[in-house]
Amino acid sequence: MSATSHRQALIIGASRGLGLVLAGELARRGWRVIATTRQNDSELHANADVWNGRLEVESLEMTSSEQLAALRERLADRQLDLLFVNAAIDRGNLSIDEVSTDMFTEVMVTNALSPLRTLEALRGLVAPGGTVAVMSSDQGSISRNTEDGYELYKASKAALNQLMRSYATRYANDGQTKLLLDPGHNRTRLGGPDAPLDPHDSIPAVVDILEAQAGAPGLQFLDRHGETVPW
Structure with a gap:
């Protein structure tokens, strides 16, 4: 990666x-960060004022190919050390027989298809030796799926992991580090108020991994402790 003062990251899905x-x-x-949101009045805009120009906000609906192409054009003169896609939705603890076709499509498009389309659209902005990363979950681990519940969400994360593996195979020789990261069960709108982890505790550990793994070859699926998550 480049010198600390010049490291640049693009975070897709940073409104909350x-x-x-x-x-x-x-x-x-000390990174220079470009972060995207779908909302004009998100907390992200307020945070941007705090960081003295180190945090820029871009508008993006990740499921829109047109908006991805437009973002790519707006950032054409940038060179990224990190492209990180963070996006997921959940539609509740339903068994698969309770999931409508429309719900299945919505979750799979948001959680699996769109993150990989985003990498495809924006990977050309990533510098040689840079990192492309996607926020995954141990819920996507097939071997760890030993408890009932959240079948659609689990399936979408497993699909995300498989698509990322195909991506890594296709671009095996591009010199970029590729990561799937499991941040643990955090207290967010998605994780719920009873989750055991606070994002302000878990995310610094995730960033430690991003910085430590920069330049590493191949694809890794790691948790916030840097341990390999079984596929």
Whole structure:
């Protein structure tokens, strides 16, 4: 990676929760951060004022190919050390027989298809030796799926992991580090108020991993402790 004062990151999906904390943590460490939101009045805009130009806000609906292309054009003169896609939705603790086709499509498009389309659209902005990363979950681990519940969400994360593996195979020789990261069960809108982890505690550990793994070859699926998550 480049020198600390010049490291640049693009965080996709930073309006709240883990993405918002991630953008702030990178800015705190001296990164120049571009962070996207779908909302004009998100907390992200308020945070941008705090970081003295180290945090920029861009508008993006990640599921829109047109908006991805437009963002790519707006950032054409940038060179990124990190491209991080953070996006997920959940539609409740339903068994698969309770999931409508429309709900299945919505969750799979948001949680699996769109993150990889985003990497495809924006990977050309990443510098040689840079990192592309996606926020995953141990809920996507097939071997750890030993408890009932949240079947659609688990399936979407497993699909995300598989698509990322295909991506890593296709671009095996591009020199970029590729990471799937499990931040643990955090107290966010998605994780719920009873989750055991606070994002302000878990996300600094995630950033430690991002910085430590910079330049590492191949694809890794790691938790916030840097331990490998089984596929």
